[in-house]
Amino acid sequence: MRRYERPPEAVANVFELTDEERAAARLRALPQSRHDERREMEHSEPVAESLGEPIFEWFLRNQRSRWRRCRLRVTPFEIAQ
Numbered sequence: 001m002r003r004y005e006r007p008p009e010a011v012a013n014v015f016e017l018t019d020e021e022r023a024a025a026r027l028r029a030l031p032q033s034r035h036d037e038r039r040e041m042e043h044s045e046p047v048a049e050s051l052g053e054p055i056f057e058w059f060l061r062n063q064r065s066r067w068r069r070c071r072l073r074v075t076p077f078e079i080a081q
Contacts, residue, residue, distance in 0.1 A: 004046055034070065038063040 007026075014027055022029075031037040038060065041047055048056045 002049065034063070035067050038067065 010025070010027065012021075014022065017025070017027070031040050041063075042060060051059065
């Protein structure tokens with residue numbers, strides 16, 4: 001089994017840090033949408049290896065399709081705004 005190097009543990013409450021402090025600690029924000037999540041996952045070697053290439057590719061195709069459908073749908077919240 002291949003081991004991946006984990007980043008160092010955060011020693012502070014990351015939600016209380018300023019943007020500059022997060023950047024200095026090399027902490028990245030979590031994805032904010034399904035689209036961002038999928039884009040991150042496309043480059044995730046551990047996920048690709050865990051799922052295997054055929055399932056990984058199928059999953060990404062499925063997520064792209066779902067994203068295209070979601071983008072076209074207007075939600076009640078958006079209408080209210």
